[in-house]
Amino acid sequence: EDQVTQSPEALRLQEGESSSLNCSYTVSGLRGLFWYRQDPGKGPEFLFTLYSAGEEKEKERLKATLTKKESFLHITAPKPEDSATYLCAVQDNYGQNFVFGPGTRLSVLP
Amino acid sequence: DGGITQSPKYLFRKEGQNVTLSCEQNLNHDAMYWYRQDPGQGLRLIYYSQIVNDFQKGDIAEGYSVSREKKESFPLTVTSAQKNPTAFYLCASGLQGPGELFFGEGSRLTVL
Numbered sequence: 001e002d003q004v005t006q007s008p009e010a011l012r013l014q015e016g017e018s019s020s021l022n023c024s025y026t027v028s029g030l031r032g033l034f035w036y037r038q039d040p041g042k043g044p045e046f047l048f049t050l051y052s053a054g055e056e057k058e059k060e061r062l063k064a065t066l067t068k069k070e071s072f073l074h075i076t077a078p079k080p081e082d083s084a085t086y087l088c089a090v091q092d093n094y095g096q097n098f099v100f101g102p103g104t105r106l107s108v109l110p
Numbered sequence: 111d112g113g114i115t116q117s118p119k120y121l122f123r124k125e126g127q128n129v130t131l132s133c134e135q136n137l138n139h140d141a142m143y144w145y146r147q148d149p150g151q152g153l154r155l156i157y158y159s160q161i162v163n164d165f166q167k168g169d170i171a172e173g174y175s176v177s178r179e180k181k182e183s184f185p186l187t188v189t190s191a192q193k194n195p196t197a198f199y200l201c202a203s204g205l206q207g208p209g210e211l212f213f214g215e216g217s218r219l220t221v222l
Contacts, residue, residue, distance in 0.1 A: 004152070031208045043116075043200055043213035044153075051208070087153070091208065096141055096160055097168075098211060100152040 002027045002092050004101035012107045013078055021073040021104045023088030033071050035064050036087040038103070044087055047073075078108045112137045116201050116214035123188075123195070123221050131186045131217045133201035142184035143202040143211065146170060153200065159184055160206060188219060196221045 007022045025033065032051050036044035048057040050066040057064045061082065063074040073086055085103040092099075114135045123129045135142065141160050145153040155168030159178040173192025178184055184203075188195045198218050202211040 032210070034210050036213075041198075041216070041218070043114075043202075043215045046210050046212060049210050089153075089211075096158065096206065097155065098143075100145075102150065102152040 002090060002097075002099045004088055004090055004099050006086075006088055006101040006104050008104060009102070010105040010107070012109065013075075015079055015108055015110050016077050018074070018076045018078070020075070021086055021106070023071040023073070023101055024069060025071070025088075025090045025099075025101075026069075027090050027092045027099075029093030031091040031093045033066055034089045034091070034098070035071070035073055036089070038085045038087055040085075047086075075106070078106075080108045080110050082106065083108045114201060114203055114212060114214035116199075116217050119215065119217060121217060121219045123219060125221060126190045128187055128189050129219065131188070131199055131201075131219070133184045133186065133214060134182055135184075135201075135203045135212075135214075136182060137203055137212065138181075139203035139212075140181070140206045141204050142178070143204075144168075144174075144176065144184070144186045145200045145202065147198045147200055147216075156186065156199075195219055 004025045035047040038044040048064040053068045085105045087103045088101040089098045117132045143158040144156040157176045159165035175187045201214045204211040
């Protein structure tokens with residue numbers, strides 16, 4: 001059974017304090033790994049897709065990386081507007097289904 | 111602009127009533143999904159559909175029903191058989207095959 005876990009559950013950073021969020025997964029065959037940002041009361045906003053180990057994607061202060069067992073979302077010099085819940089999801093090779101992790105709730109304090 | 115529209119954004123229901131949540135997309139996506147989100151939990155799949163007139167149960171389909179009569183539309187009915195329907199419901203769509211999902215803004219259902 002495909003599974004996704006995320007750590008930490010919650011993270012509080014000072015503005016400018018870089019850190020990383022972790023997404024660990026077990027999947028029978030990885031078709032894709034996805035990162036989303038979700039603001040309170042809103043739908044998830046797509047950030048990145050990673051398809052194979054060693055792949056990296058960047059967008060502004062965010063950088064996503066992928067290994068065979070986990071993915072990291074690195075946040076460099078975060079700002080208060082980066083505060084949100086970050087969700088990780090995987091899609092396997094055998095179906096159209098996606099499995100989501102519980103998310104990491106990030107707070108960036110000014 | 112292309113996107114996914116969910117309505118209503120907020121809905122209140124009395125126990126014993128069925129309610130239908132609307133989801134419309136103009137992204138020309140074949141696949142559409144309904145997820146339920148509860149505080150502190152990941153998104154859980156209710157139903158998904160890969161083509162018109164066909165849909166599959168997800169992990170928590172009991173007490174829910176769907177239809178897919180048009181490519182653009184995938185309404186979800188929360189029936190009175192759903193024991194704990196108060197939740198945030200998210201509709202998503204995507205292309206068949208590998209690739210990301212795109213989400214609507216969600217519908218929050220509260221049972222009084």
